[in-house]
Amino acid sequence: MAVGNEVRSACRYQARIMITIGHHDCRLSDDRETGERMNEARDELLKRLENEARLLRRNLWRALRAGGGGHAGGSSSAADMLTALYFHRMRLKPSEPDWPDRDRFVLSKGHANAALGAVLAQAGFIDDALLDRFYHFESPFGMHPDIKVPGVEMCTGALGHGLAIATGMAYGARIQNKSFHTFVMLGDAELHEGSNWEAAMAAAHYRLDNLTAIVDHNKIGQSGRIEELISLDPLADKWRSFGWEVREIDGHDMGQIVDTFDALPLKKTRPTAIVAHTVKGKGVSFAEDTYLWHSNSVDDEVHARALKELGGA
Amino acid sequence: MAVGNEVRSACRYQARIMITIGHHDCRLSDDRETGERMNEARDELLKRLENEARLLRRNLWRALRAGGGGHAGGSSSAADMLTALYFHRMRLKPSEPDWPDRDRFVLSKGHANAALGAVLAQAGFIDDALLDRFYHFESPFGMHPDIKVPGVEMCTGALGHGLAIATGMAYGARIQNKSFHTFVMLGDAELHEGSNWEAAMAAAHYRLDNLTAIVDHNKIGQSGRIEELISLDPLADKWRSFGWEVREIDGHDMGQIVDTFDALPLKKTRPTAIVAHTVKGKGVSFAEDTYLWHSNSVDDEVHARALKELGGA
Amino acid sequence: MNMGASTTAPWREASANQTRLAFGQALLAIGERESRAVVLSADTQDLLGIRPWIANWPDRFIEVGIAEQNAIGIASGLATTGLHPYVCAYAPFIAARSMEQIRNDVAYANQRVVIGAAASGISLGVAGGTHHALEDLALMRSMPNMTVIVPADVNEAYHATLATLDIDGPVYLRLGGRTPEAPVTEDSAGFTLGRASRLRPGNDVTVIACGAMVELALKASDALKAEGIDARVLNMHTIKPLDREAILQAAAETSGIVTAEEHRFAGGLGGAVAELLAVERPTPMRMVAMPDEFAVVGPTVRLREKYGMSAEAIVAACKSLVG
Amino acid sequence: MNMGASTTAPWREASANQTRLAFGQALLAIGERESRAVVLSADTQDLLGIRPWIANWPDRFIEVGIAEQNAIGIASGLATTGLHPYVCAYAPFIAARSMEQIRNDVAYANQRVVIGAAASGISLGVAGGTHHALEDLALMRSMPNMTVIVPADVNEAYHATLATLDIDGPVYLRLGGRTPEAPVTEDSAGFTLGRASRLRPGNDVTVIACGAMVELALKASDALKAEGIDARVLNMHTIKPLDREAILQAAAETSGIVTAEEHRFAGGLGGAVAELLAVERPTPMRMVAMPDEFAVVGPTVRLREKYGMSAEAIVAACKSLVG
Ligand SMILES: Cc1ncc(C[n+]2csc(CCOP(=O)(O)OP(=O)(O)O)c2C)c(N)n1
Numbered sequence A, B: 001m002a003v004g005n006e007v008r009s010a011c012r013y014q015a016r017i018m019i020t021i022g023h024h025d026c027r028l029s030d031d032r033e034t035g036e037r038m039n040e041a042r043d044e045l046l047k048r049l050e051n052e053a054r055l056l057r058r059n060l061w062r063a064l065r066a067g068g069g070g071h072a073g074g075s076s077s078a079a080d081m082l083t084a085l086y087f088h089r090m091r092l093k094p095s096e097p098d099w100p101d102r103d104r105f106v107l108s109k110g111h112a113n114a115a116l117g118a119v120l121a122q123a124g125f126i127d128d129a130l131l132d133r134f135y136h137f138e139s140p141f142g143m144h145p146d147i148k149v150p151g152v153e154m155c156t157g158a159l160g161h162g163l164a165i166a167t168g169m170a171y172g173a174r175i176q177n178k179s180f181h182t183f184v185m186l187g188d189a190e191l192h193e194g195s196n197w198e199a200a201m202a203a204a205h206y207r208l209d210n211l212t213a214i215v216d217h218n219k220i221g222q223s224g225r226i227e228e229l230i231s232l233d234p235l236a237d238k239w240r241s242f243g244w245e246v247r248e249i250d251g252h253d254m255g256q257i258v259d260t261f262d263a264l265p266l267k268k269t270r271p272t273a274i275v276a277h278t279v280k281g282k283g284v285s286f287a288e289d290t291y292l293w294h295s296n297s298v299d300d301e302v303h304a305r306a307l308k309e310l311g312g313a
Numbered sequence C, D: 001m002n003m004g005a006s007t008t009a010p011w012r013e014a015s016a017n018q019t020r021l022a023f024g025q026a027l028l029a030i031g032e033r034e035s036r037a038v039v040l041s042a043d044t045q046d047l048l049g050i051r052p053w054i055a056n057w058p059d060r061f062i063e064v065g066i067a068e069q070n071a072i073g074i075a076s077g078l079a080t081t082g083l084h085p086y087v088c089a090y091a092p093f094i095a096a097r098s099m100e101q102i103r104n105d106v107a108y109a110n111q112r113v114v115i116g117a118a119a120s121g122i123s124l125g126v127a128g129g130t131h132h133a134l135e136d137l138a139l140m141r142s143m144p145n146m147t148v149i150v151p152a153d154v155n156e157a158y159h160a161t162l163a164t165l166d167i168d169g170p171v172y173l174r175l176g177g178r179t180p181e182a183p184v185t186e187d188s189a190g191f192t193l194g195r196a197s198r199l200r201p202g203n204d205v206t207v208i209a210c211g212a213m214v215e216l217a218l219k220a221s222d223a224l225k226a227e228g229i230d231a232r233v234l235n236m237h238t239i240k241p242l243d244r245e246a247i248l249q250a251a252a253e254t255s256g257i258v259t260a261e262e263h264r265f266a267g268g269l270g271g272a273v274a275e276l277l278a279v280e281r282p283t284p285m286r287m288v289a290m291p292d293e294f295a296v297v298g299p300t301v302r303l304r305e306k307y308g309m310s311a312e313a314i315v316a317a318c319k320s321l322v323g
């Protein structure tokens, strides 16, 4: 029912996957045994993940340029957690995207698809060149995830759908005695949608501890600060009162992210909600912490400025 | 913004209204001043309300017989609170149902319309004879409330609509500087609907302390016990985490009901949620605490058995 | 009431002449044959008669509570893992309340989710406008990838439900409506998706009906026969994909077409037929359908009379086309 | 681009040729005239250009967050207290996500709620199937009491929005779609609810278009003229109630009718016209509409080409009717 602990521990602190993109298949080997080496590996792991995340941000801005614009804010705030999911936590086979035992990831805040596309390219699910076709005519890589793209689990974009879908996936694992874990990433303003709370109530009732919701808590929606739209506070209490185990983390601190992912499920018989405090637009100063960069145009000049800050060419 | 305290205290412990049905217009007079008389009045009040509630139950079963069946369970669990609302708490003019300053009541759990019809008839909004036309062809008194009926504020019946509507009414009072209070009664299983939580979050954000939600917490939905459908526990915590002031009461104890209604708003700048513990089918032993009487057929014989328990003819 | 030898089938007895219960009975057969089938309830365990399923396969049953949107989302997620979800729900709520979930999570993502939508049309006459489902065909028909089926009786409901075993995509099964006094379809006749069944020959005029109206179309045809008018009757059980050939053939071979459905005029069966004919072969039509208003409260039979959902109305419509 | 003297109106400049912004501009005029008007946003403050409203009348502005169902429910409640709510929203979400709230709380209860539905059709081409609103007309048209308006340009969007001051019931204003290079309606011409405006005379064939397609209908008419075909053009800005007379007259006076809309075939403008004509006066039709599939991603102009949402397609359709 739950993801077996043996299996999960076996895929912690992998080295090879960090080096060679497109070889997640090997994740089940190379387990480190001693505490010493694990600590060593952890430092190495974090450094690699941080590098990967930097690349991810460069790649997502690259996509935004190709599209002439897009959702820089929510893509950037999610980047570190997406990296840790795809390059550390999730059991995946990029060469076999429909591998039945793969972990599932649903990007409920589908407008962050530039980041998802970037991580899927980096992980080897899709051709890197697709990033340059963001928003293009007949491209499978549009503003929102399309299930036809290898590695994408569901068409999202309309907010408030992903948690119910992920609940179905996690329940599907239970019914079929599969040990995969389902992750879903939600926007914070997205939590205004009541459909989330239907799913939250149900998933807790089902005791789906193979389900983890990550709230990208960047405090901003489309029109402004959430506190001024409809306040979510106290957010952790809401999840708790709906029966979820909650952990609040800094969604840009790779150590905290990895430690939390490695500790899943936080509690047997409960789904986990990770409330990740993040900065919208993280990584590019002019895009940080402002609703103006929820979605915006990106031309060559803006792209160049962003890339400079991201240590890119 | 909030209901003025002066106005509300002025309509407590009225005597006349309890005596003459259909004369709510007089509620603003006859205020008792001394503690002594208030206590006296309170005992008298409770007795009168309890009598009125008994009549209400007889009337709702009368309607069910006229209709050949209906929602005995949820109508009966709501009966005492409906009585206290219409015969004590709300400022209403049955002779002028659209009086702009009237308090509002939305029966979100619209399937309890037999009880609403009964209380509207007892209060003089509608002709008592209409109770005998429950479910009849072209009757305005069908399974669910119809806004065309005097005293009915909204067409309900599809669950999960009333709280948003009531939030709009309460906000409408604020915008127009009106002091009316808005009440909405929700089923407990109804709270599965996510639309409730959208409205709950918003109403708290708006600080609508002129809004009170009453949850008829009879622990049963249509198919069984809520605990076995989708658990709502901890229910009070859910409301609190959504920013509401909560009080749990015994929804059949007229003293608790009246005291709570009289204390509204429980907290300035917050909407109030009254979680009323009730018994589905209350008052008729064979209908009590079973999903089988959520909705059921009622023929003359069943009606006679029910009426016997309710002290009717 | 003589329903022949097949009436002894236990599922038929348990269906008590209700298409929604026939759906639940068919699920029991599906449960035996298809281990991937999963049943979801939105506090509708009795409505579609699924308690036997729950007893047989508790691990393949999911109660979602009164949360129709959630039912569809969860079903979509289940389907992605290879399961075959069957959502048991009220038509007036599942179609409208979950419209966007059906569009995105099921139709757009093209997931194999079957929706059993009970209490359609004015089945719940006394329940009023919030509980009448008179626009659900317009909604469901508006989406690509959807299959939309309206069984005419318990037999067809049963077989159409079984047919979902072979439909690899989303299905909306509209249940409820008048229960015919006798079955209008043959037990043995099976159900062929997307193929209207011709229940009466006739070359004077054609009645295309679905669901509860098929019985009335047959009665109308019989009445017309007595007056020397041969009215063809097509049971258009599949609204989407529409049987274009059968309709065009009827338009070519008869003087006009009467559609009959327990749905409002806009966008339902009549609308689908009109859209096709206007482009392919303009043909005089009459539509027997519910008017563009919220229906009053009352027993369903009385509402049917009031709103002209009757064999007489179909007869009159046919005559106006051949007259 | 010459738009005449009226182009200097500040609202026109602020609308930047976007019907959704013209709606927001018209709200400013309404705010001055009607103290009961209240504006609601579902995290859509920029989409419909309502920041000036928020600045002017903060007490008559309500942000509901990303909660479209709640927006409709609250609007309904406000309306019962005598206020006139205007809901600013995305068409792909408000119509489908809130379908049941619109049906029950607004249409059934017949409340005076105006929905400004931006980003309709394939305005958000690059955003994909979750963000294309290609069935909203079918949904909105299915409900009694609804008024459904599809303005053809910013001018009409502005005036149609002002016209809601006199509509005592629910209104769906479909905004978005192609922005014409030049206005297709006259600034001074006002907007008459329920009356199609005849933008071109002509007795050979009729094009009935709405919204973004009106401009293309005019272009098609001009192109046909050069070939000696006089194509009447009706701007059917009001889809419900439909201007039956104008359609029947066109059917009587011309050889056939082409409908053009940025909506799928089923249940939209073409469906409405086909339903009417099939019963009243069978007439050959062609429908220029989006196919029954989820559209690909891409810039809106490319999608329009791909799916034949073009003047050329209208021309070809007209020719096939007069040929
Ligand atoms: C149902 C729905 N309503 C509205 C939108 C338009 N929309 C897209 S993103 C967005 C704001 C989302 O904010 P948040 O969830 O906080 O995401 P993030 O900050 O991570 O970008 C809105 C309103 C949508 N995509 N879906």
Ligand SMILES: Cc1ncc(C[n+]2csc(CCOP(=O)(O)OP(=O)(O)O)c2C)c(N)n1
Pocket (backbone or CB within 6 Å): B071, B073, B074, B075, B077, B109, B111, B157, B158, B159, B160, B186, B187, B188, B189, B190, B191, B216, B218, B220, B221, B222, B280, B294, C042, C043, C066, C090, C093, C097
């Ligand atoms: C949206 C919607 N879904 C389903 C129903 C069918 N239904 C009517 S009452 C009911 C159970 C309600 O239970 P609860 O809210 O606890 O009410 P109570 O126990 O007070 O009767 C259901 C499922 C409905 N009316 N509306």
Ligand SMILES: [Mg+2]
Pocket (backbone or CB within 6 Å): A187, A188, A189, A216, A217, A218, A219, A220, A221
């Ligand atoms: Mg955010």
Ligand SMILES: [Mg+2]
Pocket (backbone or CB within 6 Å): B187, B188, B189, B216, B217, B218, B219, B220, B221
């Ligand atoms: Mg209950």
